[in-house]
Structures are given as structure tokens and as C-alpha cells.
Amino acid sequence: MAQYDILAKQLSDIEKAIHFYREHVELPSFFHALGPVNGKRVLDVGCGDGLYARLVAQRGAGQVVGTDSSSEMIRLAEAAEADQPLGVLYHVHDVATMPTMGEFDLVIAVNVLHYADNRATLDGMCERISSNLVSGGRLLAYVGNADVDREAARDFGFIVDRPADLGEGDPFTVTIRTNPPASVQVHYWTATSLTRAVESAGFTRVGWEEMTHSSVSDDAAARLGRLLKNPPGLLLSAYKE
Ligand SMILES: C[S@@+](CC[C@H](N)C(=O)[O-])C[C@H]1O[C@@H](n2cnc3c(N)ncnc32)[C@H](O)[C@@H]1O
Numbered sequence: 318m319a320q321y322d323i324l325a326k327q328l329s330d331i332e333k334a335i336h337f338y339r340e341h342v343e344l345p346s347f348f349h350a351l352g353p354v355n356g357k358r359v360l361d362v363g364c365g366d367g368l369y370a371r372l373v374a375q376r377g378a379g380q381v382v383g384t385d386s387s388s389e390m391i392r393l394a395e396a397a398e399a400d401q402p403l404g405v406l407y408h409v410h411d412v413a414t415m416p417t418m419g420e421f422d423l424v425i426a427v428n429v430l431h432y433a434d435n436r437a438t439l440d441g442m443c444e445r446i447s448s449n450l451v452s453g454g455r456l457l458a459y460v461g462n463a464d465v466d467r468e469a470a471r472d473f474g475f476i477v478d479r480p481a482d483l484g485e486g487d488p489f490t491v492t493i494r495t496n497p498p499a500s501v502q503v504h505y506w507t508a509t510s511l512t513r514a515v516e517s518a519g520f521t522r523v524g525w526e527e528m529t530h531s532s533v534s535d536d537a538a539a540r541l542g543r544l545l546k547n548p549p550g551l552l553l554s555a556y557k558e
Contacts, residue, residue, distance in 0.1 A: 319386050319387040319388075320501055320502065321386075321390050322387050322390075324499055324501065325387065326389075327499045328365075328393065330496070330499070331493050331495055331499050333495075334494050334495050335473065335475070337473065337474075337540065337544075338544060338549060341531050341541055341544070342529075342541070343459065343550060344372075344531075345531045346529045346530070346552055347369070347427070347459065350526035350554060351373075351457055353376075354376050355376075355377040355378070355379075356377065356379040357379055357423050358379055358381075358420065359381045359421060359422070360381075360382050360423070360424045360446075360449050361373065361381065361382070361384070361427070362384050362385075362410075362412045362415070362424060362425070362442075362446065363385055363386075363412060363427065363428065364384060364385050364390070365393075365394070366390055367383050367393070367394030367397050367405060369425055370382075370383035370394065371398075371401075371403055371405060374403040374404065381404070381406070382405070382406045382407070382408070382418060382419070383406070383408075384407070384410040384412070385407075386410065386411040386412070388409050391407045412430075412442040412445060414441065414445065418449060420450075421449050421451065421454060422450075422454050422455070423450075424446045424449060424450055424454070424457075425457050425458070426442075426446065426457075427459045428459050428460070428461065430460050430506065431460050431461040431463070431503045431504055431506055432503060434486065435486045436485065439514045443514050443515050443518035443520070444518050447519055447557050451557070452557060453556065453558070454557050455554065455557075456553070456554070457553070457554050458552070458554075458555075459551070459552055460506065460508075460550065460551055461503055461549065461550060462547075462548055462549055462550055463483075463507045464507065466547045469544075469546070472544075473549055474494050475491055475492070476492040476494065476498070477491055478490040478491070483505040485507070485510050486506065486510075487504065488503070488504055488505075489505060490502055491503055508551060508553075511553060515553065519557065519558065520555035520557055521555070521558050522555060523554070524553075525552065525553060525554075526552040526554050
């Protein structure tokens, strides 16, 4: 069973634990980098419960499709769609093996590429993403910051159990401080490894987007400053020629 089939039951507690980061850094940075989506065809891979797919649809995307390897996460996404229809379609697919579902202008991959368990899987993910993009289409992907400072991560609600001297693609555990704690196994992909993998799949103009933030109260400014200095996620942008 996919690890997120189990975590799906704890999703609202997980969201609460990482809320400050999501609200003040992750979402503002993503939408700043994304720009207008009006009329665009968007594929959200590793869409989870559809948070980003729904936000992109609300911002005027022409067509939005979400995929995830966890049937439980897709069930949650479909429940949200049934509750408030936005026309988003969802399918259960692994990114590394998903079919070509159409011609998309944009693929978003939020916190998913770091689940690739080896280089062949990561290459498969990049190749399958490329095959779903039109020429000139863009990939915008949040990836775990492999070298995030452990103490800083704890401050944001994550416990990073990362042995020293990890090699490319090696597994390590990230635990979110819910009750009971929610652990996920992720893989060690540095920004350099990810850039290389995306370029190998034929993407060009590969770069790392600036992290930005929304405004916070004076009380929260120091916490925000620590987060910006040491973000748990990094934002990769690349184009298919
Ligand atoms: C951290 S969650 C992010 C969900 C969503 N993108 C968000 O940010 O709210 C990671 C998601 O990636 C999915 N996932 C992990 N590995 C995957 C794979 N190989 N193919 C498709 N989905 C995958 C998990 O099931 C989970 O829903």
C-alpha cells in the first residue's frame, strides 16, 4: 500500500503542523513563480488531496488534471471536487509510469519528485512529465531541500532523520510532528542531481525560483526569517523545448 494511503487519515493534522510554512512561504513562492494560468492546460502530478489543482483551477486554468499514486489521496481529491465542483479530473497514476494523458502547457509537481527511490525512477518521472507537455511547456516542481538544517526543520514542524554522507537517491525519514507523529520515507536528491535529471530528460532553462513570502505579524517575523534562510522546499522551473 502506498505510504500516503495510510497518511491520508492524518492529513488535516499534517496540514495543521506545516500550516505556517505552507501559508507564508510555500504557496506565495509557488504562485509568484507560476504567473498567470488563464486558459492553460495543467497537470498536477502527486496532487495529493488536490490542494494545488484546485487553486490553479480557481485561478482560471482551462483544464486541470490531477494524478497521484495513492488511491486514498485521489479519493479525498474527488470528495473535494464533489463538494465544490471546479471541473478538475483525477486519476490514480505513478508519475514514473503514467501514460500520456494529453497535451499540457504546465505540469506542477509539488513535493513529489523526492519520492523517486533511484535514478531510473527519477528519470522515468522526468520523461513521463515531458511526454505530457507541449513543446514550450513548463514544469514547476517543489522538491524537498535535501540539505535543510535539521534544527530549522524542527522549528517548522518537521523532524529530519538524515544520516550523514547520504548518496544520491538514498532513503531517509521525515516525521511531521502530529499526534501520533506521521513519518514518510523520502530520498536524497540534491539540487544538482535534480537539475541533471531534468536536463537529461531534455528540459532546458532549468533554474531555481526565488522563495518569497506573505506578510506576517511582528511576532512571527523571526520565524519567517529562519524559514526563508533555510526553506524545507526548493522550487525548480524548467521548459520543454
Ligand atoms: C507531500 S504530498 C504532496 C501532495 C500535494 N502535491 C500537496 O502539496 O498538497 C506527496 C504526494 O505525492 C504522492 N506520491 C508519492 N510518490 C508518488 C509517485 N511515484 N507517483 C505519484 N504520486 C506520488 C503521494 O501519494 C502524496 O499524495
